[in-house]
Amino acid sequence: MSEAITYASAGVDVEAGDRAVELMKEAVRATHGPQVMGGVGGFAGLYDASALLRYERPLLATSTDGVGTKVAIAQAMDIHDTIGFDLVGMVVDDIVVVGAEPLFMTDYIACGKVVPERIADIVRGTAAACAQAGTALVGGETAEHPGLLTPSEYDVAGAATGVVEADRLLGPERVKAGDIVIAMASSGLHSNGYSLVRQVIHHAGWALDRQVSELGRTLGEELLEPTRVYAADCLDLTRAFPVDSERAVRGFSHVTGGGLAANLARVLPRGLTATVDRSTWELPAIFQLVAELGNVPLADLERTLNLGVGMIAIVSPEAADAVVARLAERRVPAWVIGEVSHAAEPSAPSADYVQGAKGVDGGAVQLMGRYA
Numbered sequence: 001m002s003e004a005i006t007y008a009s010a011g012v013d014v015e016a017g018d019r020a021v022e023l024m025k026e027a028v029r030a031t032h033g034p035q036v037m038g039g040v041g042g043f044a045g046l047y048d049a050s051a052l053l054r055y056e057r058p059l060l061a062t063s064t065d066g067v068g069t070k071v072a073i074a075q076a077m078d079i080h081d082t083i084g085f086d087l088v089g090m091v092v093d094d095i096v097v098v099g100a101e102p103l104f105m106t107d108y109i110a111c112g113k114v115v116p117e118r119i120a121d122i123v124r125g126t127a128a129a130c131a132q133a134g135t136a137l138v139g140g141e142t143a144e145h146p147g148l149l150t151p152s153e154y155d156v157a158g159a160a161t162g163v164v165e166a167d168r169l170l171g172p173e174r175v176k177a178g179d180i181v182i183a184m185a186s187s188g189l190h191s192n193g194y195s196l197v198r199q200v201i202h203h204a205g206w207a208l209d210r211q212v213s214e215l216g217r218t219l220g221e222e223l224l225e226p227t228r229v230y231a232a233d234c235l236d237l238t239r240a241f242p243v244d245s246e247r248a249v250r251g252f253s254h255v256t257g258g259g260l261a262a263n264l265a266r267v268l269p270r271g272l273t274a275t276v277d278r279s280t281w282e283l284p285a286i287f288q289l290v291a292e293l294g295n296v297p298l299a300d301l302e303r304t305l306n307l308g309v310g311m312i313a314i315v316s317p318e319a320a321d322a323v324v325a326r327l328a329e330r331r332v333p334a335w336v337i338g339e340v341s342h343a344a345e346p347s348a349p350s351a352d353y354v355q356g357a358k359g360v361d362g363g364a365v366q367l368m369g370r371y372a
Helices: 014-029 049-054 070-077 083-098 116-133 194-204 219-223 231-240 259-265 285-294 298-302 317-329
Strands: 058-066 101-111 136-144 154-165 180-185 249-254 273-277 309-315 334-341 353-357 360-368
Touching: 014 116, 058 083, 070 083, 070 154, 070 194, 070 219, 083 101, 083 116, 083 154, 083 231, 083 249, 101 116, 116 136, 116 154, 116 231, 180 317, 194 219, 194 285, 231 249, 231 309, 231 317, 249 259, 259 273, 259 298, 259 309, 259 353, 259 360, 285 298, 309 317, 309 334, 317 334
Parallel strands: 101 136, 273 360
Antiparallel strands: 058 154, 101 154, 180 309, 180 334, 249 309, 273 334, 353 360
């Protein structure tokens, strides 16, 4: 008689999944306000939407994303409690671009083997980032995929839903000639371009535990630096500088895959150009290191990495100084990098000029000068 085959012998440990849930429950509950119903462990997360009754015309915003190959760095270093910040930042900061408040989020972890402590660390980081963003983590799923992923491998994804009053919606139609472009500093690489970065360090033969004087820490510590989550800061700006005032925030651009120019062009109306002055900031050390170590062309860097700017605000000229000052009060370094105008298209193709991007037939961005 052949040996019995069980789910456990096929590589799936249901009990380990249950232990992971027990370890993460308190962190998840900490993100729950009175609007969250049902607690942890239900088939579906429940959110009381009656608060939306105060809206005249509520528009729901939704976004989904992952963190790409940055998970390979977390796995190599066996540090898993920061990758959740990357996940939350990639999701909720896309929602605030339109002025929406992210209400709740769900996450998904696929792994080769459920190690309860590792799964709990991932979710604890996600919950901590949700709390920072003012977003409830209402549910999630952990799936064990033996045979598809090795026991040490995992990937993460998430989705969030937010709401904005229709007459407070931000977007290209708000942007005008004369508006000012303000940069908010990134915390580092965030969660984009890691396929390029990992290729560079692989070919250079650098180990993650290598001490790098320019970085002031190991290479791995720098690469694992969590994404800065801007949601609460951007929402604070929309309240302090409402769209219908003289001192107004017109829009935001989340600088992710594609780089600054391509993402900024997405939130500009056709016919307007944002001229961005590179000399207004110095490239942080990690970006200089990647460029030099891999001999990466500037054009490739600019369309792959954030180069020190993680979020952009487009504001009326009357609001510019006050916006920079308010962000400084919230400990977000910010500075003016350019202006929106009716600038004409260049007579010849240029890597410094981007018009429309990611399927959006929008405005244009002209990059000028050299980095400081």
